[in-house]
Amino acid sequence: MSRKVFYVSDGTAITAEVFGHAVLSQFPIEFESLTIPFVETTEKALKVIEQINDSFITTGERPLVFHSIVNPEIREIIYNCEGLNYDFLNTFVAPLEQQLGIQAVPVQNRTHGQANASYETRISAINYAMDNDDGQTMKHMDEADIILLGVSRCGKTPSSLYLSMQFGIKAANYPFTEDDMDNLRLPEALKRNKHKLFGLTINPDRLHEIRECRLGNSRYSSLRQCRLEVSEVEMLYKKERIPFVNTTYHSVEEIATKILDKTGLKRHMF
């Protein structure tokens, strides 16, 4: 049976999850997790305790409890559970208080809250990514922070959305299609934004697999066509000296952060 894990927070619990997920992914075993966000009242906290204790009674093993609880009263209650508490917020807040010579001012829902000067930046970046996905329009390319290029299904859309959502970056993307292949070159709106261009590429075998799922047994999905498109596009990147990454073995997080790393674009935080 897999070990039980609780993520508990008086906010969204996203921080507790990201933190717990990073720590637990270093262990080669399975965990069964339950996330309990918005534990903002004593009453709710007592119910959480009950759930945790029930799990201990049922399984005979103390569940792991990862929490990021800002409200001290709620935290006190959760501490009394029969689970093993991993309180990453407090573990680091106290030594930081000492080092900085400043008292922490716990405010709930600040970490992922809206009261953030750059929040509007983020929402407009998301809207920008939506409106400028897949080369729908070339009208707003001049406003982009970055323009991702690549063949259909190489990862442009998830990468643009992630860049906008996580980092508040205005990412447009432009697809090269079958019709472009005879005479591959950059459209005018991209040429004049050349310093913003960033290429994605992918192994033809993997592209073939992905396209088969989307439109099986087509010219579009054939290995031959995938090979042709990838090779043409990579030649263009090299000729035009456009930096590029291969997305085949990378997650959206990895692709997005590699792009930022290579271009020096600044990450915003939300």
Place this chain on the structure above:
Amino acid sequence: MSRKVFYVSDGTAITAEVFGHAVLSQFPIEFESLTIPFVETTEKALKVIEQINDSFITTGERPLVFHSIVNPEIREIIYNCEGLNYDFLNTFVAPLEQQLGIQAVPVQNRTHGQANASYETRISAINYAMDNDDGQTMKHMDEADIILLGVSRCGKTPSSLYLSMQFGIKAANYPFTEDDMDNLRLPEALKRNKHKLFGLTINPDRLHEIRECRLGNSRYSSLRQCRLEVSEVEMLYKKERIPFVNTTYHSVEEIATKILDKTGLKRHMF
């Protein structure tokens, strides 16, 4: 001058950032941060040390160094910097090893890697959210995990995208437009998926502000129209017993996690 913070990782550095951001947001001062991802070689690590030490020399204050470094050799090097190390990964891995009776098996790029059974789930959820944004088509509503409803600009699109990106949930969204207002009701494709419907609403004043930015001095953006649409839509939610949240004072993270909390939809983790 604001205190310098470094986020260092041999992976994407996203975990280090989320963690550091959560801890630092409890302090009422400004920080100036620099993220350095993909520190995968001794050479790169030594350069990072130099950067950190330079910052100490220049500012006279030890910079805060938040890291989530999996490779032990790289970690050792960073430990020797003149900054203040906050190593949240190791702080918790060691006690967990003891509790679980299992040795951690450090593998780089696992936390946000692609080698995850549910990775395909996530990419198809993102594609689903894109294809089913703003009621473009009603053909795939039966496949949705959740369908968000609301007037134009109340937060449907960012919320659907976040649900898909962060939690791997297939979220469609459907807008109520001015034309719907005379006789507001649910289209057939939504009626038969009624258990999946979730409403968003927003304060008319805030909606007016947002719409003014998009299309100033129009009927669409007028306070009168905003009031009318919000009041009609809220009446529909109540009549049809559709759960809903007010997005006015909430971030995308808060809206998305409130939806999951109220519906009981399971979060995936990536």
